[in-house]
Amino acid sequence: MNSALLVHRLQFAFTVTYHYLFPQLTMGLAPLIVILKTLALKTKDERYDAAARFWAKIFGINFVIGVVTGIPMEFQFGTNWSHFSRFAGGVIGQTLAMEGLFAFFLESTFLGLFLYGEKRLSKGLHWFSALMVFLGSWMSGYFIIATDAWMQHPVGYERAANGSLQLTSFWALILNPWAWWQYAHNMSGAVITGTFVMTAVGAFYLLSEKHVEQGRIFVRVGVIVALFVSLLQIVPTGDAQGRMLARNQPVTLAAMEALWDTQPGAPLVILGQPDVAAQKIDNPLVIPKMLSFLTWRSWGAEVKGLNSVPKEDWPENIPLLYYTYHIMVGLGTIFIAVSAVATFLLWRRKLYQARWMMWVLLLMFPFPYIANTAGWMTAETGRQPWLVYGLLRTMDGYSKMVSAGNGWFSFLGFLGMYTVLSVLFLFLVRREIEQGPEPVLPPLPVEAIEMLDIPVEVR
Amino acid sequence: MSTIWFMIVAVMVAIYVLLDGFDLGAGAVHLFIARTDEERRTVIRAIGPVWDGNEVWLLAAGGTLYFAFPLLYASSFSGFYLPLMMVLWLLMLRALGIEFRHYIQERVWQGFFDTIFGVSSILLAIFFGAALGNVVRGVPLNADGYFFEPLWTNWRVGAQNGILDWYTVICGVVALVTLVVHGSLYLANKTDGPLNFRARKVASWFWPVQVLLTILSLIATVFVVPHVLENYRKWPIGYVVPALVIGSLAYMYFAHSRRNEKGAFLASCTYIVGMLVGAAFALYPNVLPASTGPEFSLTIYNTAAGAHGLGVGFVWWTIGMMLAAVYFVFLYRMFRGKVQLEEGSEHGY
Numbered sequence: 001m002n003s004a005l006l007v008h009r010l011q012f013a014f015t016v017t018y019h020y021l022f023p024q025l026t027m028g029l030a031p032l033i034v035i036l037k038t039l040a041l042k043t044k045d046e047r048y049d050a051a052a053r054f055w056a057k058i059f060g061i062n063f064v065i066g067v068v069t070g071i072p073m074e075f076q077f078g079t080n081w082s083h084f085s086r087f088a089g090g091v092i093g094q095t096l097a098m099e100g101l102f103a104f105f106l107e108s109t110f111l112g113l114f115l116y117g118e119k120r121l122s123k124g125l126h127w128f129s130a131l132m133v134f135l136g137s138w139m140s141g142y143f144i145i146a147t148d149a150w151m152q153h154p155v156g157y158e159r160a161a162n163g164s165l166q167l168t169s170f171w172a173l174i175l176n177p178w179a180w181w182q183y184a185h186n187m188s189g190a191v192i193t194g195t196f197v198m199t200a201v202g203a204f205y206l207l208s209e210k211h212v213e214q215g216r217i218f219v220r221v222g223v224i225v226a227l228f229v230s231l232l233q234i235v236p237t238g239d240a241q242g243r244m245l246a247r248n249q250p251v252t253l254a255a256m257e258a259l260w261d262t263q264p265g266a267p268l269v270i271l272g273q274p275d276v277a278a279q280k281i282d283n284p285l286v287i288p289k290m291l292s293f294l295t296w297r298s299w300g301a302e303v304k305g306l307n308s309v310p311k312e313d314w315p316e317n318i319p320l321l322y323y324t325y326h327i328m329v330g331l332g333t334i335f336i337a338v339s340a341v342a343t344f345l346l347w348r349r350k351l352y353q354a355r356w357m358m359w360v361l362l363l364m365f366p367f368p369y370i371a372n373t374a375g376w377m378t379a380e381t382g383r384q385p386w387l388v389y390g391l392l393r394t395m396d397g398y399s400k401m402v403s404a405g406n407g408w409f410s411f412l413g414f415l416g417m418y419t420v421l422s423v424l425f426l427f428l429v430r431r432e433i434e435q436g437p438e439p440v441l442p443p444l445p446v447e448a449i450e451m452l453d454i455p456v457e458v459r
Numbered sequence: 460m461s462t463i464w465f466m467i468v469a470v471m472v473a474i475y476v477l478l479d480g481f482d483l484g485a486g487a488v489h490l491f492i493a494r495t496d497e498e499r500r501t502v503i504r505a506i507g508p509v510w511d512g513n514e515v516w517l518l519a520a521g522g523t524l525y526f527a528f529p530l531l532y533a534s535s536f537s538g539f540y541l542p543l544m545m546v547l548w549l550l551m552l553r554a555l556g557i558e559f560r561h562y563i564q565e566r567v568w569q570g571f572f573d574t575i576f577g578v579s580s581i582l583l584a585i586f587f588g589a590a591l592g593n594v595v596r597g598v599p600l601n602a603d604g605y606f607f608e609p610l611w612t613n614w615r616v617g618a619q620n621g622i623l624d625w626y627t628v629i630c631g632v633v634a635l636v637t638l639v640v641h642g643s644l645y646l647a648n649k650t651d652g653p654l655n656f657r658a659r660k661v662a663s664w665f666w667p668v669q670v671l672l673t674i675l676s677l678i679a680t681v682f683v684v685p686h687v688l689e690n691y692r693k694w695p696i697g698y699v700v701p702a703l704v705i706g707s708l709a710y711m712y713f714a715h716s717r718r719n720e721k722g723a724f725l726a727s728c729t730y731i732v733g734m735l736v737g738a739a740f741a742l743y744p745n746v747l748p749a750s751t752g753p754e755f756s757l758t759i760y761n762t763a764a765g766a767h768g769l770g771v772g773f774v775w776w777t778i779g780m781m782l783a784a785v786y787f788v789f790l791y792r793m794f795r796g797k798v799q800l801e802e803g804s805e806h807g808y
Contacts, residue, residue: 064558067511068551074521078536079543082605085536089529090764094772097522101779104515109786112508117793164529166765399537401607410544417548424555428562 007407008080008398011414013380015072017373018418022066024372027141027187028194029059030134035221037130041123051217052130053118054437055198060115061428065421072414080407084387084397090166091157092147094173099143107136141190142183149179151388152379153248165391181244182379185237188229189375192335193368195226199342200365201433203358211436216352219361223346227339233332239294245382246295249389250304252382255315256325257291259305266291266303274322279307315384324377331371338364460769461759464527465746467776469739471523473732475516476587480731481724482506482513484642486553486580487635490573492646492657496566497800499573503557505649505798510557512790514550519783526772530604530762531746538598538606539590542622546586553579581635588634592627595738596620596683597756600749604757616683620750626683633672637731640665644715644724649798662715662723670708673734677701684748687741697740704733 033055040048074096077085110132118126156172157165167173202218205211245253253259258274258281259266268290272281292301306314315321338360345351352358383389387397489502525532536543556576560569593608599619600606611621614628623631639661646658680687691697707729714722742748746762749755763769 060558061562064554067514068554071518071550072547074518074525075536075543075547077525078532079540080537082533082537085525085533086530086604089525089532090768093522093526093529093532093764094768097519097526097772098775098779100515100519100522101776101783104518105512105779105783105786108512108515109790112512112790113793116508120793160765167768167771170768170771399533399540399605401537401605402540403607406540406607410540413544413548417551421551421555424559428559431562 002404004400004402004404004407005395005398007404007411008402009394011407011411012076012080014411015069015076015414015418017376019066019069019073020372020376021369022062022069023137023141024190024193024369025062025197026059026066027137027190028192029055029062029198030130030137030194031191032194032198032221032225033059034127034130034134035225036217037127041127047213047217050437051214054214054432056115057432058197058429060111061425061432063111065425069418069421080399080402081387081397082399082401084392087164087392087397088151088388090160090164091154091173092150094167094170095143095147095150099140103136103140103143105136107133107140110136138187141187142179145183145186146174146176146179148379149176149182152182152383153178153244154388154391165388178244178248181237181240185233185241185375188232188237189368189372191229192226192233193372195222195229195339196335196361196365196368198222199226199361200363203361204433205436206352207355207358207362214437219342219351219358220346223339223342223351223361226335227343230332230335230339234336238329238332243295246303249382251306251309251313252315252321253295254304254306254308255318255321256378256382258318258322259291259303260307261305262302262308263305264292264300264302265289266305268294269326271326274319276318313385315382317381317384321378321381324374324381328371328374328378331367331374335364335368335371460766460773461527461763462744463773464523464763464769465739465743465759468520468524468527469736471516471520473735475513475520476735477728477731478513478516479510480638480641481645482510482642483580483584484638484640485646486556486576486642487584487639488643488646488658488661490577492643492661493654496569498654499569500561500800501650501654501798502646503560504800505646507557508794509790511554512787523776527764527769528746528759528762529764531757534600534604534606534757534762535594535598535747538600538608539593539622540607541610542586542590546583549579549583549586553583584635584638585631588631589623589627591634591735591738592630593620593622594747595630595680595687595742596624596626597748597750599751600747600755600757601751602755604755604761606749617750626679629672629676629679633669633676636665636669636672637727637734640669640711641724641727641731644711644720644727648720648724651797659715659718659720666708666712666715673704673708690741690743697737700733700737700740704730704737707733 033052036048036052036055039045040052077089077096110129113121114126114129114133117129121129150173153176154165155176156167156169158168160166198218199222202215202220202222205215206219242253245256257266257269258272259269260279265288267286267288269281270285270287272284272286274281289299292303293299295301295303306318342351342357342361345354345357385393385395387394485502485506489499493499493502521532552575556572556574556579560572560576563569563572596616597620598606598608608620608622611623612619614621614624616624616626643658643662643665647655647662650658707726711723711726711730714726744758744760745756746759747757749757764772
């Protein structure tokens with residue numbers, strides 16, 4: 001890999017990975033804030049408003065960093081990947097421009113109203129702003145996923161006389177089946193991050209015996225939604241993606257599973273380290289025939305192996321792809337287990353007293369970030385060596401006029417700038433968590449507390 | 460169809476400069492006109508609810524440019540690599556300065572955030588002006604439609620330009636002064652008391668500078684790119700635009716001296732739109748002229764996306780714009796009038 005290509009890839013990988021730490025929380029929190037605002041509207045309980053206000057602040061900090069680290073993504077399509085843009089801009093320009101027009105305007109307008117306007121707006125309108133922020137952030141997600149899905153599975157295009165691609169069907173691009181499954185999978189992943197973060201903050205408050213009532217709201221809302229979305233993450237969304245891969249990117253699936261030879265009744269690898277040179281897996285732990293069943297719904301079905309295509313079409317970094325995929329799936333399974341146990345304890349009314357569970361929930365919060373990141377790394381390293389699958393190779397897509405020296409200049413600049421952002425972000429979020437949701441002064445009547453399923457003896 | 464998209468992109472860029480211009484301008488002057496913490500908070504409150512939406516116009520205009528003229532986007536963004544990376548970093552710093560100030564109540568850090576906000580706003584204004592100067596002057600495009608410019612070479616206007624030369628520096632200063640006046644007029648509209656007084660004073664000082672620089676930049680443009688007048692000769696109706704620019708400058712003075720705050724601000728808006736439309740009119744049908752010879756210039760014809768895409772885009776673009784217009788009217792109505800600091804407000808402004 002020549003050094004200019006290397007630095008363009010490094011910079012994009014770094015900036016996009018870093019960027020997505022923030023939108024995954026804002027997209028995950030947005031529906032949770034709507035739930036809190038809805039509960040506030042329905043129960044007329046001021047505590048839900050306080051909870052929503054607290055999470056709006058965390059949302060706000062994340063949103064700002066999400067926006068400022070998101071602008072470089074749009075820019076880099078032109079600055080670092082100009083040949084790709086020239087080649088594919090006639091198609092994906094559609095979705096990228098639509099994101100600006102439909103999602104960003106909506107989101108920024110109503111976020112302004114939501115954060116600044118609680119006193120000026122009626123309760124109903126304030127709830128509506130929260131809903132629109134949710135809608136805007138989720139639409140934004142769709143347009144980006146549709147763009148990526150097109151790169152994974154190009155549809156609705158034709159080759160123009162000058163070699164670039166042009167759109168022939170708008171609806172094919174927007175309704176790309178790949179996009180729908182990828183979107184569903186990605187969004188439930190984002191909500192997993194949102195719920196586990198909310199639960200972790202709640203667990204922290206319960207463990208440190210501060211803001212206990214708010215802590216219970218966070219934990220309760222968090223674990224219930226977490227169980228729901230963790231299940232969705234595996235079935236149907238993850239499962240459907242796997243089957244789509246088997247049909248459209250069989251090499252990628254083979255690399256994710258380290259399946260060297262095409263075979264009927266292919267096993268599912270649970271553990272083991274792939275050795276690409278020797279084409280084997282060290283100390284493998286496998287479930288026989290499982291991969292065939294999962295991808296083709298038949299125990300004996302044939303699954304394509306890596307050796308079925310020439311090596312130049314293999315993803316470049318098979319071990320990395322194998323591990324990111326296994327980490328994602330492993331963590332996804334753990335999320336289901338943890339949220340199922342927590343929901344069970346909640347149902348038995350033992351959750352808030354179970355300190356061990358509170359510790360588990362507190363310590364869980366980094367893992368959804370890791371799982372989401374690993375999932376995206378699976379998708380993107382899995383698409384290699386292609387930038388647009390089957391049409392444009394990554395090594396042909398970068399800006400030939402931008403030298404490695406200029407690339408390193410900006411890459412190092414981003415490293416420095418994002419370090420500053422991280423320090424500031426952690427500091428601000430810690431402050432907000434320290435400060436906590438504002439106390440609600442007048443205590444609630446006993447009936448209301450019973451209705452909310454909170455044992456009275458504690459407070 | 461490509462001509463329509465050329466106009467659309469030009470208008471979107473103009474709207475971006477008009478809107479984000481006033482919060483950039485407010486940032487550029489706030490260190491000088493807002494002295495107490497309360498005044499600084501008032502400035503931020505005046506732009507707080509809207510600046511992010513204004514900046515979305517940059518993304519929307521950029522996205523529309525990408526969609527309608529992919530080759531232009533690819534070529535100009537990679538060619539202007541270095542200044543764009545710096546613009547990104549400045550946009551980041553500026554957002555932090557505005558949004559994170561109120562999370563930290565200590566005096567030392569508030570000064571720090573204010574300075575970041577001020578300095579990044581000033582630099583951004585200069586960068587945007589210089590960028591426009593580059594587009595008008597032309598860049599060293601090769602036969603593939605690509606180029607790369609270092610930040611500066613010998614500061615002269617020639618075949619191997621840098622981003623900065625004497626001409627683009629003038630453009631940068633014009634942009635800064637324009638936005639200083641624009642931002643001051645906006646703040647005068649949104650505030651009262653000493654802040655309002657000082658904002659109006661800054662606008663009065665910089666108005667003559669703006670007039671002089673406008674004239675200087677127009678002369679310099681005709682000197683650097685003589686064919687800039689071709690379109691005006693071909694379609695004399697174009698002369699309406701420079702007339703509008705001069706008229707709006709005169710009306711700005713008139714309205715300002717009569718304390719017609721709204722009128723002066725609107726005149727400044729007209730001035731900005733006039734300058735940008737004038738430049739776009741002179742460029743057409745070029746979108747990025749080549750300093751290496753007119754045969755290398757990027758035009759709306761050799762950079763536009765396919766016909767089907769442009770046609771479909773026109774439909775959703777129209778819907779999207781109508782929605783955006785509704786949001787903006789709603790948002791600006793919600794926060795209309797002079798800023799009142801709300802004590803103990805939930806967001807701390």
